[in-house]
Amino acid sequence: MKLRTRAWLTLSLLALTTMTAVASLGYGLLNAQMERARVAASDQGQAVLNAIELDIQRAASEIKTWSAVSDVTGTAADAGNRAKAQALGRWESQRYLQSDAAKFLRDLSLLSERRFKEIFFTDARGYVVASTNPTSDFDQGPEEDPPMGEIWWRDARANGWNIGELEYDQSSTFYSIDISVSLTDEKSFVGVLKAVYGTSAMLAILDQATAGHGGHVVLVDGEGKIVLAPSHLSAAVGNEAMQVSQLKAFTGDAGHSIESVPWGGRSLVTRVQPASRTYVDQAGWTALTVIPLDQALLPASARQQLGFIGAGALTAILVALVLAGLHLNHHSSGPITELTQAVARAARGRADVTVPHQDAGGELGALAQWLARVTTRLRKYDAAYARQRRRVQATRSPANDAIAATRRRA
Structure with a gap:
């Protein structure tokens, strides 16, 4: 085999190897980014x-701290001694919103950075004693909701505290979570404190x-x-x-x-x-x-890397094609010409190339077999890379559509 032919084949195979490396790297970049x-x-x-x-746990701990304050427990204990008619009158006249205990609850709300949309407490019967906001019901206990009262009230009394489910609260008009804690005064149950933890946090x-x-x-x-x-x-x-x-x-x-x-x-x-x-x-x-x-899949850095590497690969392939043209002008027939044409087709991106003379002996046969293995790998990487690219291109965003429309109008 002439020196010139060997040199050309070496450069052509180098270009094809570069193509394979680019396809492999592009596929690898996409997988790595994914x-x-x-x-x-x-x-x-x-x-x-x-x-x-x-x-949520911090909010629950904060409410537990409030439940130990005498301004809350003492007021709840005193309210439990009022007759129902008197307690109901205070609620209907909204005095439960204007009492010192209600002001104290509003101060607590401010200290908590208003993470609680509503704070109120009841006496041992479930009657509302004081609140930061108007409540939808006066009685939260077993009289209104037998046999044990509202779920949050019942569970807080039975277990010491309760964290409810996320739900729409009519009183606070927000999606929220009820956090309630039982109140005790001298080890006796005197009521329940409830705070409506808003979803704003x-x-x-x-x-x-x-x-x-x-x-x-x-x-x-x-x-x-x-x-x-x-x-x-x-x-x-x-x-x-x-x-x-x-x-x-x-x-x-x-x-x-x-x-x-x-x-x-x-x-x-x-x-x-x-x-x-x-x-x-x-x-x-x-x-x-x-x-x-x-x-x-494709952040800007990956696109830039692929563009830079792809430009280098195209340059190498172009050099190989020029050399192929020069060689074909001097050698128009024979096994080397056929192998040269196969290399040129592969360099142009044809993954369906059938490499001839793989059964030939000597250097030509070994070279043809190696080229066949390279094109097989290239075909595999090219198919995988194309699948990933189609996934990306199939995704359209409003911003991309707007940019494309602007370019079409221009």
């Missing part, structure tokens, strides 16, 4: 669950949570209904049309998948379960982190 996005999403979901759990946590580029976290109940979402997705809360009960990330064992979410198109969705025996776990909540697919 894994980074999944880990970031999982970490962010866990961080949100932990932050919400800590905030949890919303602040969700609004501050970010995952990757444009990701967000929502809390979902056991049926797949969104119970809490960032402010810009408030319409999704409780919306049956936006339930996630059919998402693979929610129902599958893997805990993550790429799929269309009702409010955000194709996205990387990751499920995170709360730690066992926490309030969030008992409530049956799950954190779903959602990252739009076009932002999860």
Whole structure:
């Protein structure tokens, strides 16, 4: 084999090897970015669950501290000695909102940075004694709701304290959680203190949570209904049309998948379960982190890397094609020409190339077999890379559509 032919084949195979490396690197970059996005999403979901759990537990501890203050327990004990008619008259005239005890509760609300939308306490019968806001009912106890009163009142009396479920509270007109603590005076039960923990603190946590580029976290109940979402997705809360009960990330064992979410198109969705025996776990909540697919797979840095490497590969391929043209002008027939043409087709991106003369002996046969192995690997990487690219290109965002429309008009 002439020196010139060997030199050309070496350069051509070098270009083809570069193509294979670029395809492999591009596919690897996409997979690596996907894994980074999944880990970031999982970490962010866990961080949100932990932050919400800590905030609820802090709120419960704060309320327990209030329940030991004599301004509360002493007033509840004294109120228990009033006749029902007198207690009802105070409630109907709203004196329970103007008493010293009510002012004390408002001070507590200010000290807690208004995380509680409503604070009130009852006497041992369940009659409202003092409150920061007007209450919808006067009697929270067994007389009004036999046999043991409202659930929160009953459980607080029986167990010492109670944290309720997330629900819409008519008195405070917010989604909230009831936290109630029993009141004792000289070891005797004298009433129950209830604070309505508003979701504003949890919303602040969700609004501050970010995952990757444009990701967000929502809390979902056991049926797949969104119970809490960032402010810009408030319409999704409780919306049956936006339930996630059919998402693979929610129902599958893997805990993550790429799929269309009702409010955000194709996205990387990751499920995170709360730690066992926490309030969030008992409530049956799950954190779903959602990252739009076009932002999860190819951040700007990856695009720049692929563009830079791709430019180098195209330059190498172009050099090989020029050399191929020069060589073909001098050698128009024979096994070397056929092998040269196969190399040129592979360099142009043809993954279906059939390499001739693999059964030939000597250097030519060995070279043809090596080239066949390289094209097989190239075909595999090219197919995998194309699948990933189609996934990204299939994802359309309003911002991308607007940019594309502007370019078309220009």
